[in-house]
Amino acid sequence: MNNMGIPIPSLRRLLAYYRHLKSASQKGLEFLSSGDLALAAGTTPEQVRKDFSFLPSQGRSRVGYPTQKFAEIIEDYLGLMNDKEAVLVGAGNLGRALALYPGFEQVGLRIVVLFDNDPEKIGNKVGDLQVLPVDALPSLVERMLIRIGIITTTADAAQAVADAMVAGGIKAIWNFSTLRPKVPDDVMVRNMDLSSELIVLSHYIRSLGAQEPPKSLDDDLDRLEQAS
Amino acid sequence: MNNMGIPIPSLRRLLAYYRHLKSASQKGLEFLSSGDLALAAGTTPEQVRKDFSFLPSQGRSRVGYPTQKFAEIIEDYLGLMNDKEAVLVGAGNLGRALALYPGFEQVGLRIVVLFDNDPEKIGNKVGDLQVLPVDALPSLVERMLIRIGIITTTADAAQAVADAMVAGGIKAIWNFSTLRPKVPDDVMVRNMDLSSELIVLSHYIRSLGAQEPPKSLDDDLDRLEQAS
């Protein structure tokens, strides 16, 4: 009932702080203030301090946050060094791009196999990774105790894929299709609809166009800006 | 000062309703209730009705929303049929996947050129699209009156790319790099940090693991689920 648990936006910001702390530490900078971090992460010093209040460590008044130590604290808190295995279904352009995306390594994610139902794709390799038929997914996922699944198929295949993932014991699904798969309550789905992001950008542009003559609608800009 | 303007989450949900209305209409279904739409979009009937209150049209009591008409209303409201041109910088795997992404056509987005600074990539083609040097960006963008830019470069190149975009008159930037570019106030940046999304999934998995023995923490699950 009471609010245990860190808000999702804080979680994401912590990753941004982590990157900045680490790079500062590598440059030999020993401390960063909440103001420095806010600047790098596109937020406010108050927000940084609030976010840091979820961590099991404190900064130093008048000095700031020790870069190396806090990079480690966040690394720990977010579990960045834990090896997290995932499977990806849908070996199209987007699926392949994600399979080869270099940034995932830095957060400890490793995609271990791809799946697809296109006979043309099955048996191919994407980087080091094999492409297997979707049939093979549940047992492989179960055997390897994989908990994360990524869906980059078309909408019409997505529900069947999600079902297969759930059958194999996957608990967190990152869904790039436009369908919202139905899953049991204990499975988290994060829907990443790329088109809807563009709608947001295009809506902003239209609002600019409409409001250019009347001039300066700062309130509206602020409102749109803030929700990154 | 007062809250004009639709919330960003509503904007994105409208796109989901639109897809479902259109497909129902094509199947010959004439009406959908807020409950039907809620089910398809993963939200509640109340939320659907609230979102629809931003549209210049109403449903019918006891009947629901006419599918074809409401698909058109949303199409209009979101400007889906307006041709929106964009440029993309960073012709790596992710950039190419976005350039070839079929879903953008359905929301009226057209990526018209790619840019990159890698001499190996300049002059290549990605689908029908040419890859040009980043130097050429500002003048081309200005000449073509392009307002949307997509950044899929590494973090170290991102600020220079954003600057070039702003110089050419771009007003909305979709940024896939981990750097948060500094831009003038009238330019909207949407940051799409793929790794941070994974952090959310992995944090959820860890919370499950930690709480499996004590059993059933529905509050926590709900909280995490809801923020899609």
Add this chain to the structure above:
DNA sequence: TAGATTGTTAATCGATTAACAATC
């Protein structure tokens, strides 16, 4: 010490959810 910066509590804000009257 004085003053910069942290940590935390309280106030605000915006979005979601609930309630319910209006309608066909």
Add this chain to the structure above:
DNA sequence: TAGATTGTTAATCGATTAACAATC
């Protein structure tokens, strides 16, 4: 008509922002 469903206003909730005491 009775009852299902809409539209809208009010209540709740959660996250952000502001305020300020504590600290080095």
